[in-house]
Amino acid sequence: MHCLFASGPELITIPAPTGAIRNRYRVNAVEVIKGPTPPLPQPGWELHRIEAATPTAASSPVQFQGETGAAQYTDPNAPYAAANGLAALPADANPVLAVIIPLRKTAAWYALNQDQRKALIPAHVDVGVPFIKTIHRRLFHSRAFSKDYDFITYFEFRASDETRFRQLCQALRDPKRNPEWTYIDRDFEVWLTKLA
Numbered sequence: 001m002h003c004l005f006a007s008g009p010e011l012i013t014i015p016a017p018t019g020a021i022r023n024r025y026r027v028n029a030v031e032v033i034k035g036p037t038p039p040l041p042q043p044g045w046e047l048h049r050i051e052a053a054t055p056t057a058a059s060s061p062v063q064f065q066g067e068t069g070a071a072q073y074t075d076p077n078a079p080y081a082a083a084n085g086l087a088a089l090p091a092d093a094n095p096v097l098a099v100i101i102p103l104r105k106t107a108a109w110y111a112l113n114q115d116q117r118k119a120l121i122p123a124h125v126d127v128g129v130p131f132i133k134t135i136h137r138r139l140f141h142s143r144a145f146s147k148d149y150d151f152i153t154y155f156e157f158r159a160s161d162e163t164r165f166r167q168l169c170q171a172l173r174d175p176k177r178n179p180e181w182t183y184i185d186r187d188f189e190v191w192l193t194k195l196a
């Protein structure tokens with residue numbers, strides 16, 4: 001599946017293919033952890049997410065895109081696999097916050113062989129597993145679309161879980177708990193409220 005996140009100061013109209021998932025958001029804040037960054041949305045802007053089997057094009061001032069892919073390092077049937085993650089938040093979850101975190105890995109990461117990279121993923125999974133019941137997540141691969149980020153990670157959770165979500169990100173970014181993160185050189189967060 002292809003996923004486009006498009007944002008701008010004006011109302012966005014993007015034709016989406018039949019069967020596409022379309023969600024609308026309001027941008028709350030942008031937090032840069034490791035820049036420089038590509039053009040970023042501003043607080044108050046509208047943002048749309050369109051997920052579809054075929055790529056969708058937009059002419060909005062800001063856009064991020066990626067596509068889903070097979071698990072590269074972990075068992076796709078594991079309980080913690082993205083495909084087994086929280087599919088959607090229960091209807092009581094209102095308001096729902098969403099965060100887009102584009103990430104890039106260094107040349108040193110891509111110079112590691114498959115076994116070396118695979119050995120770095122279990123710590124990431126250990127940090128993440130306690131959150132799978134409350135945090136909905138999606139992972140998109142973006143190297144085909146951008147030089148600024150290799151992945152787009154997308155999360156949804158209840159506003160009451162914001163602190164827990166921040167603790168999850170802090171733990172993943174702690175090289176003592178998750179050495180994989182020493183290979184991240186671009187990292188920024190776009191905080192949203194999901195409107196529909």
Ligand code: HEM
Pocket residue numbers: 070071072073074075080081082101103105121124125127128129131132135137139151153168169172
């Ligand atoms: C909610 C808890 C989380 C769990 C259970 C989790 C689990 C996983 C798993 C199992 C993979 C490996 C997929 C594969 O085999 O290809 C993965 C990859 C990844 N995760 Fe997480 N994750 C979580 C949270 C996060 C967060 C908060 C971020 C970003 C801040 C993140 C960023 C990534 C990235 C970028 C990859 C791809 C790494 C690569 O292919 O090199 N994850 N995650």
